[in-house]
Amino acid sequence: MAVEQPFIAKNVKSALLIGKAQAVAILAASNNNIVVTEYTPAHIKQRVANYGASGKEQIQMMVKLQLRLKEVPSPSDAADALAVAICHINEMRFNELINKDTYK
Numbered sequence: 001m002a003v004e005q006p007f008i009a010k011n012v013k014s015a016l017l018i019g020k021a022q023a024v025a026i027l028a029a030s031n032n033n034i035v036v037t038e039y040t041p042a043h044i045k046q047r048v049a050n051y052g053a054s055g056k057e058q059i060q061m062m063v064k065l066q067l068r069l070k071e072v073p074s075p076s077d078a079a080d081a082l083a084v085a086i087c088h089i090n091e092m093r094f095n096e097l098i099n100k101d102t103y104k
Contacts, residue, residue: 002088047087
């Protein structure tokens, strides 16, 4: 399971609600022996768009292109969640390649 690390938001109430939701998801995963990996927003942007300071619109477009979707996922939270998933898949593939080369 992959989650985006919380970031400091202008809206403190929203940030707290997101943090609570993440905590519940992480606890549920842990209780079911599911490994949880957290990624920073910059790391997700780097893996999805090859630029860690990409804007929201650029990430949404890259999600659309990489998943061959007809439209940008809506609402924007859906695109964010898909970006986390893309990042996680890319990270797992990268780690597999590194580990293969290490043990040759």
